[in-house]
Amino acid sequence: MSVTSASASTVAAGTVLDLPAAARSDTAAGALAAAPPPLAAEAITVRYGRRTAVDAVSLTLSEGTVYALLGRNGAGKSSLLRCLLGQQRAAAGRALLFGRDAWRHRAALMARVGVVPEQSDAPPRATARQLARFCRPLYHHWDGGAFEGRLRRFGVPADLPFGRLSKGQQGHVALALALAARPRLLILDDPTLGLDAVARRAFFEELIGELADRGTTVLLATHDLAAVERIADRAGILADGRLLLDEEVEGLKLRFRRIWLAAAAAAPATALDAFAPLAARETVTGDWGVETVVTAYDDERFRAFQGSAAGAGAQVTSLTLEEIFIALTGAGADQLESAGAGGPR
Amino acid sequence: MKAAFAIDPSDPRPIWRQIEENVRNLVAGGALRPSTSMPSVRELARGLAVNPATVAKAYQRLTDAGILAVRRGDGTYVASAPPALSAAQLHERLRAEALRYASFAATLGATVQQAATALESAWRAFDAGGGAPDQAAAPPGDPV
Numbered sequence: 001m002s003v004t005s006a007s008a009s010t011v012a013a014g015t016v017l018d019l020p021a022a023a024r025s026d027t028a029a030g031a032l033a034a035a036p037p038p039l040a041a042e043a044i045t046v047r048y049g050r051r052t053a054v055d056a057v058s059l060t061l062s063e064g065t066v067y068a069l070l071g072r073n074g075a076g077k078s079s080l081l082r083c084l085l086g087q088q089r090a091a092a093g094r095a096l097l098f099g100r101d102a103w104r105h106r107a108a109l110m111a112r113v114g115v116v117p118e119q120s121d122a123p124p125r126a127t128a129r130q131l132a133r134f135c136r137p138l139y140h141h142w143d144g145g146a147f148e149g150r151l152r153r154f155g156v157p158a159d160l161p162f163g164r165l166s167k168g169q170q171g172h173v174a175l176a177l178a179l180a181a182r183p184r185l186l187i188l189d190d191p192t193l194g195l196d197a198v199a200r201r202a203f204f205e206e207l208i209g210e211l212a213d214r215g216t217t218v219l220l221a222t223h224d225l226a227a228v229e230r231i232a233d234r235a236g237i238l239a240d241g242r243l244l245l246d247e248e249v250e251g252l253k254l255r256f257r258r259i260w261l262a263a264a265a266a267a268p269a270t271a272l273d274a275f276a277p278l279a280a281r282e283t284v285t286g287d288w289g290v291e292t293v294v295t296a297y298d299d300e301r302f303r304a305f306q307g308s309a310a311g312a313g314a315q316v317t318s319l320t321l322e323e324i325f326i327a328l329t330g331a332g333a334d335q336l337e338s339a340g341a342g343g344p345r
Numbered sequence: 346m347k348a349a350f351a352i353d354p355s356d357p358r359p360i361w362r363q364i365e366e367n368v369r370n371l372v373a374g375g376a377l378r379p380s381t382s383m384p385s386v387r388e389l390a391r392g393l394a395v396n397p398a399t400v401a402k403a404y405q406r407l408t409d410a411g412i413l414a415v416r417r418g419d420g421t422y423v424a425s426a427p428p429a430l431s432a433a434q435l436h437e438r439l440r441a442e443a444l445r446y447a448s449f450a451a452t453l454g455a456t457v458q459q460a461a462t463a464l465e466s467a468w469r470a471f472d473a474g475g476g477a478p479d480q481a482a483a484p485p486g487d488p489v
Contacts (some may be wrong), residue, residue: 005395066396187375201394202439205394208394208397211397211398212386212397213373227394230394230396231395231396313451316356
């Protein structure tokens, strides 16, 4: 990279956090004048034969975002991630990392990207320390001290073969390796899959520390919605290769609510009509009453509904990210039970 | 660090608001005394397992409101004289919490009178217990 953009001036990265000056200047120095987003998918399409696995998916991560990529198995997450990592060529569209095509500039870009794969391909006989020695020359800003420090905090022995570590320890080593390169972008593919609660907690605490210290941009594909809900500021849901939703977690939680109306209160048909202005997604009717998930909840409208004859006694509860995910991807009512959502029918 | 409050994922309020209101309550209730040192954004984010930017937003709002104060190079403290709630703020917050209590009571099938009686007796028990809820919550940022 040339030095001509040294005048780069105003990069806003890191101003929100009370980041140490070192982290700020590190971010600023690497950014070009117009600072392209760390990650952008532009209408990425992936096909396997006649099957479309990823269908024109576009999304952008601005600097410092923690983006949760959610989707059921087979939704297209892995294919999309491979394109973003430059490991797979999209049938159409492009993956841009820091404004450069991931497929064409993979080698150069990967020096600035930390990756924690779902299944580590580390040689099972190598120790964590040997892995670090192997990775070190591939990166510009390797921090060996931070690597050792993380292993200590995780309680992972540095001199035990990788293949003999527990699943949780392997995940911790993978994260420690990824963070040692001081990446500006971190891509994690279901990193806590199969980890127990304690190992998961340690993993996320370390990730949170990294966010606080360096304001790293993160793309996190995961099924661990309870953890992600606290960390992610934006979420995307993939279903059948399409991006169903791409928005701030905070807004998502504001607009999705479950509304419940006891059977005695109203005839189901009336209740259905009454829910309509709140954009009911799916209404389940049973002997016990009517329940629905609305996607455009609004306090005022709900109070009005409660005040009407049809809605007297209506109750509203908020949804966790997991419940929202299930409401959106659990598909038809026939799958509600297996997805664990909804009440008895 | 162990936070004196927790984040509730089933609470519809955004996490930064939950943090903000918890700290406000701890300060208003006297559990966090003026000039007490607050945990750093990093510590509290790790303790609550939330995004540091979320904690930073809550701290920023609390600082803007004069409840917290930042000493350059020396972290964040409870302000030496945190402002008391204005009458309007007091009213608004009581109203919001009352709404939650009222809807809970309604779910149980209680009458207004029963709910009011329960509130009154809870209030009296609290008064008899010695006033400020100091004992209820340990302040965060205890000496290590």
